[in-house]
Every structure is written in structure tokens, then in C-alpha cells.
Amino acid sequence: MDASHTACKPRIAISACLMGAEVRYNGGHKASRLCNEVLQQYFEFVPVCPEVAIGLGIPRAPIRLTGDPADPHAVASHDPGLDLSGPLRAYGQQMATDLSDICGYIFMHKSPSCGLERVKVYQANGYPAHEGGRGLYAAAFCQQRPDLPVEEDGRLCDPVLRENFITRVYAYADWQQLQAEGLSRGALVAFHARYKYQLMANNPQQYKTLGKLLGSMTREDDPQTLGPRYFSQLMQALRRCASRGNHSNVLLHLSGYLRHTLSQGDRQEIRHLINQYHAGIVPLVVPLTLLKHHLRSHPDPYVLQQVYLQPHPENLSLRNAI
Template sequence: MKEDPIKIGISTCLLGKKVRWDGNHKHDRFLTDTLGQYVDYVPVCPEMECGMGVPREPVRLVGDPFAPRLMTIRTHKDFTGQMKAWAGKRLLELEKENLCGYIFKCDSPSSGMIHVKVYGEDGKSARKVGVGIFARMFMDHFPRIPVEDDCRLHDIKIRENFIERIFMLKKWRELLKTGKTLGGLADFHTRQKLLVLAHSETHYREMGRTVAEGKKMPVDKLFDTYEHLMSDALKLRNHA
């Protein structure tokens, strides 16, 4: 059976497209010239696609760090509702893409996945405790899809881990395409032994137990349990 390409969602500006608020881009050569040889990118620019235009007034997160608002800096226009309404529809479209990973633009109030500045209501004090509005919705919607940002991917260990996770998810998806059988799962578990062990022996043992007791549960639950354990395992580093 022919393998589908590995599809990775990505913040459009990282591909060199001029979609940023100032009409510029944030081209990342590693992502386009190196990783790009092995994956097909699905570009997403939340601010442009939700109708804010290019160029546009820059925005930032304001208020409650757990439920911030997306506000323009100078005119204080609130784009939170517009962004969330668009994102809800875009996430449903992305379900059809079968993404194996997503690369966010760091620090962005829309696309940043971690440590995004959230300003107080006074607009002066800021803490790096937020998550971009679209990134938050994406991670809630697809909790098992590996995510990273361009800044973190400069760290070689984080980069290796991310690449391992997307390739593992791809192999998992290929297994699902062949149908959910206990034999197929047992074979997958054997073939991925070393990779999972490199991350977590505890999870590897638990995954093995799940396979061994596979006949006792419905096949959908079996595969869901295994996928959940695998996803958690690969986020860990084994320090043993």
C-alpha cells in the first residue's frame, strides 16, 4: 500500500510568506529546506485567515492569562470573538488533513504555544505566561498531535524528539489504515520497542500489558488506550 505524505501544520510566516502584521515574514530555512524535504506542510495564518488583513495593526494578549483577549495595541480593538469563530471552523477543516504534527511561530499572540506575553489591563505590565488564541484551541482540539515552535526547534534534543514523534504518529496512522487487529498492534509494539523504551520503560511495560490483555476489551478502546500511552511516552525523556 502506498504511503501518504507526512502532513505537518505550520504557521504560514515560517515558510517565508509575507503574512505578518507588517507585511513581512519569518522564514525558517531549517523548516523549509531540511525538514521540508520529508514532509508536506499545511500552512495556517490565523490573523490573515480570520480576516484581519495584511498589513494590519499588531495585536497582543490582554487580561486573564487563562482566557486572554486578542487586542490591537493602539486602537484597542478586540479580535477575540472573530479569531475564535474562524478557528472553530478551521480546526474542523484540519481534521481532514490527518496532520502528524504542527509547528507554531513562537511568541505570537495567535500562534504561540508557550510563554506568550499577556499584558495587564493597564497595557503596561506583561508576563510571559500565555498561549496564543489559535494555538490553545488547536492543542485542545488535537491533544495527541505533536506540537513545537520554531524557537524551541533550534534546540537539537527538542528537534530530535519532535521528529521522532511525528514519524511515530505517521507509522501509527499507517497501521490504522490497514485495520485495527490485535495481531497488527502486537507487531507494531514489537517493532517500536526500542524507540518507546528510549523514552519511558514504564510506559513501554504498560503498553505491553495493554496489548497482552487486548482480547478483553473492544478493539476501538484497545487502540485508543495504546495510542494515549504512546503519545504520553514519547513526550518523556528516559533518564534511567
């Protein structure tokens, strides 16, 4: 029942300061306890500091974003004539190619090089614009790798966002493994079947759309062409966080596979816990644990292959908090 998570740890790029490297402009770091004490047990982190990589020293004058929030420039705070936009963008493009085997990226929030959103963009009057911008390195990187799961360190403190991000990282690793084994029509259909209930939890409409995409495959369609199209849409669908309503619907669907094997009392207990979860009384792990208990006693091959039952290692306890 446990998902066949990659034997070797999935690789995740991360802003080096979050790993405790003293690379910030003031010679300090922003070590993340979550990343260093919890996630590092499950992932191989690849630290990157674009500002140091383009030749800026430690310590150094801070940089800031200026101009149009939609297309800002990165300049030295004390020397606005020193424009670092080109080197940061070029390094982002380079690393998007070089880091071909990563399954995700954790960026430093609010950073003019690495922030994903709401980074201050200063105007001529010395004040930041109302709308924020995106760090130039991060923007260039993400433009090249739109399907890669990315998140900021601060947002990972939110249990729902954290569970969603790590689910996507393992899905990305799963796809990399499938590609290494070779894409075929059968492999694509089997992959989609395994992700049925995960997709129904995150984005039920997109599950149907992706099913139609694969269902319309003909013998002339090249899996090497169709596969990346399918995966890109899958990753976009998984970006939507699953709601309690969708999770509850999936749990009810899965419990339906047990309706002929469980007593009325057992069925009522499962439904009661699903209703409690839907009402916010218990976390997702409670009805899910009971469901998995009954599936061990009454295994169903189709259900047991579902990624939804264990999209990430159980010891991460991600579903205890959602």
C-alpha cells in the first residue's frame, strides 16, 4: 500500500542560506529548521546562492529591485548604477538547464534574487510599489522549468501548502523514473490510473481532461510527444491544494470498494470519520488510517496502487496536520 517512493532521495534545489550557509549580504544565514531537521532526512538538498555565484562577495552591499514590478531591475542599494539584472537572469537560465535531475526547488522568500512573489520593488520616490515582484534569478529559472514544483520557505510553514508541495515533488520524481524506464502508451495509461484519486482530490475537472487526452491516443501518437504534454497538465493540476470537500469525496469513493466486504457497523464508522474530517473535527490521517486498515484485510489491487493512499513517506506525518 505504501507508494513506491524513489529508492534514492529525490533531489531538491534550495537557497543556500536556508541550509545555514553564511552567504547573505550581511554574512549571515536564514537556516530553516523544517528543511534542516525534518526534510533533509527525505531529500538530497542542492544549495544554490545566485548572488555569490555571479561574483558578489560576502559580506556585500544589499541589492534591491527597482522599476516596473512586472519586469524589474536588480541594482545595488548604495550604487543604483550597478545593474545586476543580466547576470542574475543568465544564471537562472543556466541553472534551469544544469539542475536537470532535481524534483523541486525551495526559494528564500522576499529575496530580490530568489523570492517567488511579493518581493519589494522600489520606485523613483524611494518607496516600494504597491504590487510586489519576483526575484530575478527565480523568475528566470521558473520560466525555463514551469512544471517543476517550487515553493518559498515561509509558505512551507502552512501544513496544507507543505503537503501539496511534497506531494508534487514525489510526483515529479515518479515521472522521472517513468521516463528513465521508457514512455509507452501502456505506461502512460497505467501512470494516470495510479494518480486517479490524487487528481480527484486536487483538481477533479482536470482528471477528466487528462483522461480524455490519453483516451484520444491513437497508434500514430508518439508517447514521447504526448507524455510531456500530459505531465505538464498533471503538474499544473496538482498545484491546486485539495479541499476538505474533495478529500472527503475521494475517501467516500475509496470506501465504496469495501461496501460488499465490510459489516454495516464498519461502513458506518468509516462514514462517521469522513464526516468528522469534513467538519474539521479530525485531521485527514484519521479516516485514511481506518480505510487503509480495512484495505489490508480486504485488498483491492486497483485501490492499493493508488498514489493517493501514500503520496509521500508516512513518517513525514504530513496528513496529521491537514
